[in-house]
Amino acid sequence: MINISACQFKYDKEIIIDINSLKIKEGEHLFLHGKSGSGKSTFLNLLCGILEPTTGEIEILGTKLGSLSNSVKDRFRADNYGTIFQQFNLLPYLNVEENISLACKFSEVKTSHVKNMKEEIESLLDALELSVDLSTPAMNLSVGEQQRVAVARALIGKPKIIIADEPTSALDSDTKESFMKLLFKQVESQNSTLIFVSHDKSLSSNFNTVYDFSDINKTQI
Amino acid sequence: MIFNLTYKSILNRKTAFLLSVFSVAISVVLLLGIERIVKTGKSHFLNTISETDMIVGSSNGSIEILLNLIFHIGDGLNEVEYSSYEEISKFDEIEWSVPISVGDSFKGFDVVSTNADFFIHYQYSSGKLLEFEEGDNFNDFYDVILGVHVAKKLGLKLGDKVHLSHGNSQHVHKNRAFKVGGILKKSATPNDDLVFMQLKAGEAIHMEWQSGYFVDMQISSEELSHMNIQPKQISGMLLGLKNSMQILEVEDKINHYRGENLKAVIPAKALTKLYKLMSSFQDVLMFISGMVFVGAIFTMLSSMFSTLNEKRREIAILRSLGASVKLIFSLFAMESFLIVLGGIVFGNILLSVFVFYANFSLHVSYLPDFYEIVMLVVMMAIAVLASVIPAIKSYRYSLQDGLMVKV
Known part of the structure; x- marks a missing residue:
């Protein structure tokens, strides 16, 4: 479902990404291990269509990203992706419910997968074992709570691809474990493809595919 | 969204x-x-003075005449013979005329000597007359009328006695007491800061001053008020025409008046010129x-x-x-x-x-x-x-x- 071939990305004439071939199957749980500065972030930006490869092609769900106009690409991202960052995932001035439902504001596809927004959000939060009032402003939540809300937002509308970029780095080890467990459970129940990027190899145990990013990216930085 | x-x-x-x-x-x-x-x-x-067709004074500058006679700033004008005033006011084209004499002051406020016609004919803001807050137009020989700021600043009320001074100097006419006969309403014109007295009264008290010295003429104020005193000179005059179409003719006539160097000023024109400055x-x-x-x-x-x-x-x-x-x-x-x-x-x-x-x-x-x-x-x-x-x-x-x- 994700097919990357002969893809290069240059910034200031310097090659940052150089991937010969990478295939990710539908429903695959991919752990991408990489140090900071290894080009992971750039890779994820390419994968989401925010950056365009200098040469080569990225094909996702049968669509070549390079063939899409910017606005169609934005729409494509809204429809098919759920994203979790390491922190600052939420708009601090929106409450829990608004933050989660924001994902559907940009996507009719996601909206069509949600019958009743409030019930859907409540059941997601329930499954993520988070009990907070939906009207709590995001800035009043702890980091652990924020990350779970972020997961709920990534999952809502059942996008095909979930991208998680160091989502646990701001969490302590206890919360880390339960966070991973819950994330996995939900991703599996939705049958989404998970691309999980982290420098922490101890998290890789449950993944069916583990790659070292430096093996994929031929560039030596 | x-x-x-x-x-x-x-x-x-x-x-x-x-x-x-x-x-x-x-x-x-x-x-x-x-x-x-x-x-x-x-x-x-631009409406400081309106409905007055002409202001006449003895100077070559129209702004100078306006400043001296209406705004009461400036260095003073040459005098106009009262006889010239009488003659001009008898021109066929003239409907009304008001003589004005400036140059005296009272406790820092300028004094205008004129007559009761001033308050009948002076208009501002396209046809507003100066109204009286208290009292009314000149009744008594020794009446003064105060602009609103003068009354307020000096704390004067209707009926209060005042002693005017001579010219801009500190010589006060101690022997002649004037009485506040009227206080004007605020008009936001220079008149708010003026003291008005009758021309003949001004002339009368000035008779006692010769070459800057007080000369006691041994006349009671009562007697003085009954003497028929005519001023010899004034500072200028306001004129209203019967037909304002004749304004250029009259202007020309006054500017070429044989007796003296007079200038007729059309207020709106001079005001616009002054505003531009x-x-x-x-x-x-x-x-x-x-x-x-x-x-x-x-x-x-x-x-x-x-x-x-x-x-x-x-x-x-x-x-x-x-x-x-x-x-x-x-x-x-x-x-x-x-x-x-x-x-x-x-x-x-x-x-x-x-x-x-x-x-x-x-x-x-x-x-x-x-x-x-x-x-x-x-x-x-x-x-x-x-x-x-x-x-x-x-x-x-x-x-x-x-x-x-x-x-």
Whole structure:
């Protein structure tokens, strides 16, 4: 479902990404291990269509990203992706419910997968074992709570691809474990493809595919 | 969608937002307020004296005559023979005439010697007569009429006794007591600061002064008032014509009057000329208020830039959710649009309240006129253009950062 071939990305004439071939199957749980500065972030930006490869092609769900106009690409991202960052995932001035439902504001596809927004959000939060009032402003939540809300937002509308970029780095080890467990459970129940990027190899145990990013990216930085 | 996000985002930064709105509002108050007051002031100034066809004095400069006879500033004019006045006032074309003599002062206020006709014929603001707050026109020989500021400043009431001084000097006519016979209502004209006495009374008390020395003539005030004293000279006169079509003829006649060097001044013309001399002052005011507006725009920009770093994260979040670059751009434009709109609305309310409470003696309008609305629209456009700067910056960030903000 994700097919990357002969893809290069240059910034200031310097090659940052150089991937010969990478295939990710539908429903695959991919752990991408990489140090900071290894080009992971750039890779994820390419994968989401925010950056365009200098040469080569990225094909996702049968669509070549390079063939899409910017606005169609934005729409494509809204429809098919759920994203979790390491922190600052939420708009601090929106409450829990608004933050989660924001994902559907940009996507009719996601909206069509949600019958009743409030019930859907409540059941997601329930499954993520988070009990907070939906009207709590995001800035009043702890980091652990924020990350779970972020997961709920990534999952809502059942996008095909979930991208998680160091989502646990701001969490302590206890919360880390339960966070991973819950994330996995939900991703599996939705049958989404998970691309999980982290420098922490101890998290890789449950993944069916583990790659070292430096093996994929031929560039030596 | 944009509006909701902007609204929530603003709610989160109320103080900074309100400060920006307030600084725009202040600049709106200044810009419109100055414009409005200047405009009202101009029309009032140009109507300092109206319905008078001609002011006559002995000088070559029309502004000099206007300054001396109407505004009571200037170095004084040459005298006009009273006989010339009598002769001119008998011209066929003349409907009314009022003699004026200036040059005396009373406790720092200028004294105008004239007669009761002055208050019948002097008009301002297109046909308003000088009205009396208390008392009325000259009745008694020793009556004085005070402008409202004079009465207020000196604490004089109707019936109070006053002693006038001679010329601009400290010589006070101690032996001749005048009585306040009338106090004028405020007209926001030079008349508010004047003391009026009758020409014949002025002449009478001056008889006792010769070459700067007091000469006691041993006459009682009562007797003096019954002597039929005619002034020899006056400073000038106001004229009304029967038919204002004849104005050029009469002007010509007076300017070529055989007896003396006289000049007829058409008030509206001279006032316009005088106003032009002062209009650079108005330009300076407008320039200053324009700068205040520029300052307000910078305040707005700096407050938007200060939150831009924080916003980078929000931009990344929105981008990851599928928000287009256009939407990010609109969020910024929307915010500054709201700041300026808020500032304009608030500024106008503030200005109306200010105009209401300031209680100007001039009638200053509460609502913006067409020209002011154009000004507001221009301000709005400038602000929206200015907001493009942080919006472009945010656009760059959104391309450069992508989803991962390295802050």
